[in-house]
Amino acid sequence: MRMYLETEPEHVEAETLKTAESAGTFWSKNKHLVPLTVLALKYLSVPATSVPSERMFSKSGYVLSSRRSRLQADAVDHICFLNQNYDLCD
Numbered sequence: 001m002r003m004y005l006e007t008e009p010e011h012v013e014a015e016t017l018k019t020a021e022s023a024g025t026f027w028s029k030n031k032h033l034v035p036l037t038v039l040a041l042k043y044l045s046v047p048a049t050s051v052p053s054e055r056m057f058s059k060s061g062y063v064l065s066s067r068r069s070r071l072q073a074d075a076v077d078h079i080c081f082l083n084q085n086y087d088l089c090d
Contacts, residue, residue: 003033059083 007030027033027040063079064071071079 001036003036007033056080056084 027037031037060076060080063076063083
């Protein structure tokens with residue numbers, strides 16, 4: 001982490017550092033930060049599609065049927081969360 005914080009961006013990249021393309025360029029140019037590079041590419045990358053959010057809207061539509069119209073918002077959130085993460089539970 002110290003190596004990352006001490007890394008100075010190049011002058012040209014400093015102006016465009018806020019864009020997604022420059023973030024990928026930064027991590028590809030700074031491969032000497034090996035542990036952080038792996039973590040950044042794994043966890044900081046954004047999916048290019050809206051499919052996961054569309055799936056959640058679809059599932060919440062199934063939960064909020066006419067027979068379940070009195071469900072509170074937090075109950076719907078919990079049901080959708082459990083449905084999405086069921087495979088992670090043992």
